Amino acid sequence: MDGWIMAFDIWLHLRSGELFTGLTADFLGRDSVIFRSLGGRSTMRTETDHKILHDPEFVAAHLIPDNDDRDDDKVYFFFTEKATEAGDGEEVIHTRVGRVCANDVGGQRVLVNKWSTFIKARLVCSVPGPHGIDTHFNQLEDVFLLRTKDERNPDIYAIFSTISNVFQGFAVCVYRMADIREAFNGPFAHKEGPDYQWGAYEGRVPYPRPGVCPSKITNQPGSEFASTKDFPDSVLQFARGHPLMWRPVQPALRQPVLVKANVPYRLKQIVVDRVEAEDGQYDVMFISTDVGSVLKVIALHAGNSLETEEVTLEELQVFKVPTPITSLDISVKRQALYVGSGAGVAQVKLHRCQTYGKACAECCLARDPYCAWDGASCARYVPGSKRRYRRQDIRHGNPALQCLDQNFGEDVEETEDRVVYGAENNSTFLECVPRSPQASVVWLVQGDERQEEVKLDDRVMSTDQGLLFRRLLNQDAGVYICRSREFGFTQTLSRITLEVLQGDTLDELVGQRDNARLSDLLKDRPGAGYRSWMPCHSFVRPGLVGQLYKNR
Numbered sequence: 001m002d003g004w005i006m007a008f009d010i011w012l013h014l015r016s017g018e019l020f021t022g023l024t025a026d027f028l029g030r031d032s033v034i035f036r037s038l039g040g041r042s043t044m045r046t047e048t049d050h051k052i053l054h055d056p057e058f059v060a061a062h063l064i065p066d067n068d069d070r071d072d073d074k075v076y077f078f079f080t081e082k083a084t085e086a087g088d089g090e091e092v093i094h095t096r097v098g099r100v101c102a103n104d105v106g107g108q109r110v111l112v113n114k115w116s117t118f119i120k121a122r123l124v125c126s127v128p129g130p131h132g133i134d135t136h137f138n139q140l141e142d143v144f145l146l147r148t149k150d151e152r153n154p155d156i157y158a159i160f161s162t163i164s165n166v167f168q169g170f171a172v173c174v175y176r177m178a179d180i181r182e183a184f185n186g187p188f189a190h191k192e193g194p195d196y197q198w199g200a201y202e203g204r205v206p207y208p209r210p211g212v213c214p215s216k217i218t219n220q221p222g223s224e225f226a227s228t229k230d231f232p233d234s235v236l237q238f239a240r241g242h243p244l245m246w247r248p249v250q251p252a253l254r255q256p257v258l259v260k261a262n263v264p265y266r267l268k269q270i271v272v273d274r275v276e277a278e279d280g281q282y283d284v285m286f287i288s289t290d291v292g293s294v295l296k297v298i299a300l301h302a303g304n305s306l307e308t309e310e311v312t313l314e315e316l317q318v319f320k321v322p323t324p325i326t327s328l329d330i331s332v333k334r335q336a337l338y339v340g341s342g343a344g345v346a347q348v349k350l351h352r353c354q355t356y357g358k359a360c361a362e363c364c365l366a367r368d369p370y371c372a373w374d375g376a377s378c379a380r381y382v383p384g385s386k387r388r389y390r391r392q393d394i395r396h397g398n399p400a401l402q403c404l405d406q407n408f409g410e411d412v413e414e415t416e417d418r419v420v421y422g423a424e425n426n427s428t429f430l431e432c433v434p435r436s437p438q439a440s441v442v443w444l445v446q447g448d449e450r451q452e453e454v455k456l457d458d459r460v461m462s463t464d465q466g467l468l469f470r471r472l473l474n475q476d477a478g479v480y481i482c483r484s485r486e487f488g489f490t491q492t493l494s495r496i497t498l499e500v501l502q503g504d505t506l507d508e509l510v511g512q513r514d515n516a517r518l519s520d521l522l523k524d525r526p527g528a529g530y531r532s533w534m535p536c537h538s539f540v541r542p543g544l545v546g547q548l549y550k551n552r
Contacts, residue, residue, distance in 0.1 A: 009021075009022045009023060009024075009056075009057065009058035009059070009079075010022045010058040010059060010060055010061045010077070011061065012061040012062065012063065012075060014039070014063060014102070016039050016040075017038050017039045017040075018036055018037075018038055018039030018041065018102070019036070019037050019038045019039070020034070020035070020036050020061055020075050021034070021035045021036075021037070021061075022034055022035075022056070022058030022061060022077055022079060023035055023058075025045075031048055032053050032055065032056050032058075033045045033046045033048075033053070034046045034053070034077060034098070034100065034115065034118070041103070041105055042105050042106070042113060043113065044100075044104060044105070044106060044113060044114065044115055045113070045114065045115070046114065046115050046118060047111070047114050047115075047240065049240075050082075050084055051084060051241070051243055051244070052118065052243050053081060054081045054082040054083075054084055055081055055082050056079045056080065056081040056096075057079055057080045057081070057140075058077060058078075058079045059078045059079055059080070059140050059141070059142060059143055060077070060078040060142070060143035061075060061076065061077050061078070062075070062076050062143075062145050063075050063076075063102065064076055064145075064151075064152065064154065064177065065151060065152050066152060066181070066217075067152065067217065069215050069216050069217055071103055071213060071214065071215035071216065072101075072213045072215040072216075072217050072218075073101070073102040073103070073213075074099045074100065074101055074102065074213065075099065075100055075101075075102055076097055076098070076099045076180075077096075077097070077098045077099065077100075078095070078096070078097055078123070078140060078143045078158070079095070079096055079098065079140070080093050080094065080095050080096070080138070080139055080140045081093070081094065081096060082094075083122075084244075085189060085191070085198045085244065092138075093138045093139060094122050094138060095122065095123040095125070095138060095139070095140040095158075095160065096120045096121065096122060096123065097120065097121055097123050097180055097249060098118060098119065098120035098121075099117075099118070099119060099120075099184065099211070100115050100117050100118050101117040101212075101213035101214075101228070102213075103213060103214065103215075103227070103228075104116055104117045104213070104228050105227050105228055105229060106228060106229070107228060107229060107231065107233070107236045108229045108230075109233060110233050110236040110237060110240070111236045111239070111240060116228045116231060116235075116236050116239055117210070117211055117212070117213060117228065117239070118211075118239070118243055119184060119210065119211040119239070119243055119244075119245060120243055120244055120245065121180070121183040121184060121244070121245040121247070121248060121249050122245075122248040122249065123140070123158065123173075123175065123248070123249050124136070124248045124249065124250050124251070125137045125138075125158065125160040125171050125173035125251055125256060126255070126256075127171070127255060127256060127259060128254070128255060135162070135167075135169070136162065137160030137161060137162045137169065137170070137171040137173075137256070138160065138162060139160060139161045139162060139163070140158060140159070140160055141158075141159040141160060141161055141170070141266075141267060141268060141269075142158070142159045142268065142269045142270050143156060143157070143158045143159075144156075144157045144158075144269075144270050144271050144272055145157075146272045146274060146283065148274075152177065153176070153177045153178065154177065155174055155175070155176065155252075155272075155283075156174065156175040156176075156177070156180075157172060157173075157174055157270055157272050157283075157285070158172070158173055158174075158175065158270075159171075159172055159267050159268070159269070159270050159287070160172075160173060160256075161266065161267070167261070167262070168261070168262055168263075169259065169260065169261040169262070170259070170260045170261075170263070170266070170267040171256035171258065171259045171260075172256055172257055172258040172259075172267075172270065172285065172287070173251035173252075173255075173256045173257070174251055174252045174257055175249060175251055175252065176252055179249050179250060179252075180249050182247075183245050183247045183248065183249045184211060184245060186245060186246060186247045187200035187201055187202075187245070187246040187247065188200070188201040188205070188210075188242040188244070188245060188246060189201070189242065189244040189245060189246040190202075190203075190242060190246075199246070200246040201242060201246070205238070206232065206234040206235045206238050207235070208225065208231065208235060210235055210236075210238050210239035210242065211239065214226060214227050214228055214230065214231070253301075253308070255308075257299035257308050257310075258285070258287075258297060258299055258308075258310050259310075264291070265289040265290055265291045265293065266289060266290040267287050267288075267289060267295075268287075268288045268289060268290055268324065268325055268326075268328075269287070269288045269325065269327070269328035270285060270286070270287050270288075270328070271285075271286050271328050271329065271330040271337070272284065272285050272286070272330075273286070273330060273332055273350060275369040275370060276369075276383040277369040277381065277383075277392060277394050278372065278381065278390065278392040278393075278394075279392070279393070279394060279395060280394075280395075282298050282300075282369040282394055283298065283299070284296065284297075284298055284313070284350070284369060284370070285297045285298070285299075286328065286330065286337055286350075288325035288328045288339065289324075289325065290324040290325070291322040291323075291324070292317060292318055292319035292320075292321065292322045292323045292324070292325060292341060292343075293315055293316060293317045293318060293322075293325075294315075294316045294318055294325070294328075294337070294339060294348065295312060295314075295315055296312070296313040296314040296315070296316065297310060297311065297312050297313065298310075298311050298313065298367070298369065298394070299311075300394070300395055311367055311438065312437040312438070313366065313367065313368050313437070314352070314355075314437070315437065316348060318339045318341075318346050318348060319339075319341055319343050319344075319346065321343060323341045323342055323343045324341060324342070325339055325340065325341050326340055326341055326342065327339070327340035327341075328340070330350075335349065335350045335351065336348065336349060336350065337349075337350055350370060351368065351370030351371060351380055353366075353368070353370065353371035353377075353378045353379050353380055354377070354378065354379075355435070356368070356371060356378045356435060356436075357378065357435055358377065358378075359403075359491075360373040360391055360399065360402065360403035361399035361403045361489045361491075362378065362435060362436075362491070363377075363378035363391070364391060364392070364393050364397060364398070364399040364402045364403055365397050365399055365436050365438070365439070365486050365489060366378070366397075366435075366436060367393070367394050367397040367438075368394075369381070369392075369394050371392070372390045372391060372392035373390070373391035373392070373402070373403070374390060391403060397438075397486075399489050400489075417494075417495045417496075417497075418494070418495075418496055418497070419496075419497045419499065420496055420497070420498050420499070421499050421500075421501055422469065422472045422476075422498060422499070422500055422501065423472065423500075423501050424472055424473065424474055424500050424501065424502050425471055425472065425473075426471070426472055427468070427469060427470050427471065427472065428468075428469040428472045428498070429465075429466055429467070429468050429469070430443075430466050430467040430468075430469075430480055430482070430496050430498065431465060431466040431494075432465075432466045432467070432482035432493050432494050432496075433464075433465055433466070433493075434484035434486075434493060435484075436484070436486055438486055439484040439485060439486040440484065440485050440486070441462065441482060441483070441484055441485075441493075442482075442483045442484075442485060443462060443467050443480060443481070443482055443483075444480070444481040444483065445478050445479065445480050445481070446478060446479035446480075446481065451481060454467065454480070458470070459471055460476075466482075467480065467482075472500055473500070474500050474502065476498060476500060477498055477499055477500040478497075478498060479495060479496070479497050479498075480495070480496045480497075480498055481494075481495050481496075482494045482495075482496070
């Protein structure tokens, strides 16, 4: 390895002391390899051949056992590469899952100190479209293994992206190990010559099957293999010429559990926590972005339907200054999420039940598997707890059923009353943000006898953060009520009195305030002169109206 420049994309350190890495091992960055070093076995690497690896970008590596025989352990690599089967001259990117046997020591005459068990398959993440045309997400961003009680069958969560001139999107797909193993046990991809199409190999596959490990599972009476050096040359030659499997690996339910399109951020990392709730288990996804935020999301399935409902529980802005999140880790034991960026490391609780309000309906509408209404507050849900009074409805979030005896009605008054001043012909903003991302907001204005819904147009606009007056008119003055609606539950969030200041009134207020400040500055200076002055409109500083309200 002397003289090599190694750029490590991923690495996996086994308990045996062996180090598996996906890296670039030359000065020009063209020799990308899967490498094994340290430990007691020989150093191993992939052959330099575009059939094996074609400009890969490694994302993750994991040891996932197939059974109780440790000699049959396999290391799985997740990466993207240029697809050789896509057609000559085409620069198509495909996501792969590849694997090698942990005990691979190469061949005796063929593939000496080279992987003799490497095979790979395509990971598909796509949204079914009309006329059979799917939208594919080909660029792999991150992989997370959700470990289960059965170490042989973790659920694999993966973030994908697709970026073009007309569309930018991200998707999360979930894969089952049974489907990955089925692809590796299926037919090999084959191409007879440069003018032939790719297809499934239909000839005789040598024994032992390329890609299997020398182990008790492989050995049969009269055909026992102590190591890969005992494999026949025909097996190694076939493995060298057929590293790709014909059948791709489809996600569970054949579609993503989450899709984000044309959002102002990129999804980067994902970690998942399987949470026990009152009505079953839910996988809570924590997904980081390149602007310093973390999305907390669950995907719900309606009965036997393939359709999923994405529910965003929270969107946490972890860092004050938008900065790409570079690392994300989860501690189920500590019930904490650890978020790293160039600005530092932050610890975030997995659950913040107290933020969902002080009513049973609000707690129910949050649909957070971590939280339940305990009769007095929205608190942490603990499975097996002896407390009888617990209200939780993750799947439907219907407070009418869960909170019928908790004074559930059309309105829970936890309003915030305030006064906002705006200058005529200037822009003014009335802030109101609902607690639930799924809630819709309705703005009402108090009339002489009744409340009427605010008429929206190009001048008065409703945004995710509140009501925006692009040009304030004198007749806009009044009392504005912000209400959230969700599953028949209506809550008044704020009541804002908007007062419109006309030009003469604004000049008078500004002059009085600034004259008072100037008098305070000069009164302690002997001999200092005092001249009353009035500011011009062009010198009124931005935010002055806000300061007037603050100082009132």
